[in-house]
Amino acid sequence: MIRTDPLLRLRGASKVASDRAIVATTRLYREAFLDPANWRTGTYDALWEDFASTAKVQARKDARILTAGSAAADAYAGIVPRHSTIATTVLLDRKGKATVVLVTARFEAFGRTLSGASNTRFDSAGRFFFERVGGGWKIVSYDVHRHDRPVAKTAPSPAGVPATSPTGAA
Numbered sequence: 001m002i003r004t005d006p007l008l009r010l011r012g013a014s015k016v017a018s019d020r021a022i023v024a025t026t027r028l029y030r031e032a033f034l035d036p037a038n039w040r041t042g043t044y045d046a047l048w049e050d051f052a053s054t055a056k057v058q059a060r061k062d063a064r065i066l067t068a069g070s071a072a073a074d075a076y077a078g079i080v081p082r083h084s085t086i087a088t089t090v091l092l093d094r095k096g097k098a099t100v101v102l103v104t105a106r107f108e109a110f111g112r113t114l115s116g117a118s119n120t121r122f123d124s125a126g127r128f129f130f131e132r133v134g135g136g137w138k139i140v141s142y143d144v145h146r147h148d149r150p151v152a153k154t155a156p157s158p159a160g161v162p163a164t165s166p167t168g169a170a
Helices: 006-032 044-052 053-061
Strands: 076-081 086-091 098-113 118-133 138-148 149-152
Touching: 006 044, 006 076, 006 086, 006 098, 006 118, 006 138, 044 053, 053 138
Parallel strands: none
Antiparallel strands: 076 098, 086 098, 098 118, 118 138, 118 149
16 A cells, blocks of 8 residues: 655645746736736736635726736737746645745836836735635735836947946945
């Protein structure tokens, strides 16, 4: 008879829940900022699919925080990803079944503005709480903060010379 290590089973349950929450969070940021079909039209219908009913109502109200915004097409020529991180913590019940997944995400992107005067560095830090709803994992609660900031453009440099921005030092 083959015996299985209970810790291996717990790792398996944790890994599946964690992987599904990571996929959903990655999809959320991709749909919210990087998919031009969404930010150019200002509609994010597919984005709300990973939210449970109650959280979905609030998420739609928080679209300005969770997405590039409804007017992004009027401001940006393109949005590209920068360094981003994601981590999960999985809570298990006494039987080893995953019950809650906490995702901590930090998302950064660079928005090239149409005006060319300055660009935008999108910076979103969030915590997303996932629970099993029906047959899948859904966001039941979240706490997201945005810290976007303008990034001054630098003057073009001669070929082969890196562009630098002024430091204020003499």
